[in-house]
Amino acid sequence: EPEVTQTPSHQVTQMGQEVILRCVPISNHLYFYWYRQILGQKVEFLVSFYNNEISEKSEIFDDQFSVERPDGSNFTLKIRSTKLEDSAMYFCASSPVGRTEAFFGQGTRLTVV
Amino acid sequence: AQTVTQSQPEMSVQEAETVTLSCTYDTSENNYYLFWYKQPPSRQMILVIRQEAYKQQNATENRFSVNFQKAAKSFSLKISDSQLGDTAMYFCAFMKPKTGNQFYFGTGTSLTVIP
Numbered sequence: 001e002p003e004v005t006q007t008p009s010h011q012v013t014q015m016g017q018e019v020i021l022r023c024v025p026i027s028n029h030l031y032f033y034w035y036r037q038i039l040g041q042k043v044e045f046l047v048s049f050y051n052n053e054i055s056e057k058s059e060i061f062d063d064q065f066s067v068e069r070p071d072g073s074n075f076t077l078k079i080r081s082t083k084l085e086d087s088a089m090y091f092c093a094s095s096p097v098g099r100t101e102a103f104f105g106q107g108t109r110l111t112v113v
Numbered sequence: 114a115q116t117v118t119q120s121q122p123e124m125s126v127q128e129a130e131t132v133t134l135s136c137t138y139d140t141s142e143n144n145y146y147l148f149w150y151k152q153p154p155s156r157q158m159i160l161v162i163r164q165e166a167y168k169q170q171n172a173t174e175n176r177f178s179v180n181f182q183k184a185a186k187s188f189s190l191k192i193s194d195s196q197l198g199d200t201a202m203y204f205c206a207f208m209k210p211k212t213g214n215q216f217y218f219g220t221g222t223s224l225t226v227i228p
Contacts, residue, residue, distance in 0.1 A: 005156070031214055042117075043204060043218035056215055091158070095214055100146045100165075102216060106157040 002026040004105035006092050012111045013082050021077045021108045023092030031095040032075045033102060034067065036060070036088040043091065049075065082112045115140045119219035126195045127227050133180075134190045134222045136205030136209050138204075142166075147181065147188045148206040148216070158204065164188065195226045 005024045013019045025032050026079045034046040047057040047065055073095075079086055089109050093102040116139045126132035138147070149161040164172045164181050171179050176193045192199055205219040 008161045033214075033216075035218075044221040045214075045217070048215060058215075097115070100208060100210060100214070101148060101160045101163055102214070103160075104150075104158040106155070 004023075004092055004094055004103050006090075006105035008107060008108060009106065010109045010111070015084055016081050019071045019079050019082055019110065021079075021090050021092075021110065023075045023077070023105055025075055025092065025094030026096070026103055027073070029094035029096045029103070031055075031097070032067075032069070032094040033059050033090040033095075035093065035104075036090045037091065037107075038085075046077070046090075058061060067092045079110075082083055082110075083097050086113050115142070115207050115209065115217045116142045117205050117217050117219040119203075119205050119222050121222045122220070123223045123225075125225040125227055127193070128195055128197060130195055131191060131193045132195055132224065134192075134203050134205075135223065136188045136190070136219055138186050138188065138205070138207050138217075140186070140207065140209070142209050144210065146208045146210065147179075148208065149177070149179070149188075150204045150206060150218075151201045152204065152221075153198075153201040156201075162190065162205070192224075197226050197228060200226045201222060 007022045033048040037043045047061045048055045087109045091107045092105040118137045145166045147164045151156040151161045152158045162174045180189045202221045207217045
């Protein structure tokens with residue numbers, strides 16, 4: 001069964017460094033999302049992406065964040081200058097057109113030290 | 114703004130018994146979707162069950178069923194004949210369909226099935 005895959009599973013980075021989280025959505029899906037979950041808190045929406053542009057973003061998704069679909073398969077989240085409070089589990093998800101549920105990846109745990 | 118509340122951080126149930134997980138939400142929308150997602154340890158979230166707000170009939174998927182009370186903005190999940198593989202974090206989620214399809218999640222309920 002097709003799955004959303006995320007790499008790496010765990011990333012440790014120093015504060016102030018740039019980090020790129022990678023996702024391969026399910027191949028025939030056209031909506032892509034990033035969510036994050038700070039330890040012990042709820043899963044929060046960051047951004048949705050459709051037709052090669054951001055369709056919606058939350059207040060969390062400030063100028064430090066960007067997303068890109070560099071080729072036909074990858075969907076990346078870049079954090080330009082990481083802060084300690086960016087430490088969280090980041091989930092990528094995708095949805096096909098006409099379906100309401102999202103399919104989630106296994107997450108990347110980002111630890112900023 | 115939409116909010117989703119899960120008031121039970123942890124629950125446990127004996128194998129083969131029935132358990133109900135609670136979820137309430139707040140919205141001014143009339144057309145929306147509600148979901149229960151399951152996240153086993155170190156695994157991705159997978160969809161358990163989905164409910165369209167315009168449907169009065171409660172959704173069921175095998176051992177999983179919901180009690181959807183639209184006026185009360187309540188959406189509880191009932192798991193019948195609990196199995197060890199049901200041990201997981203369960204997230205209730207709300208989605209308002211539009212371009213973007215943003216999900217709003219609750220804080221989750223950690224369910225342990227005891228053999």
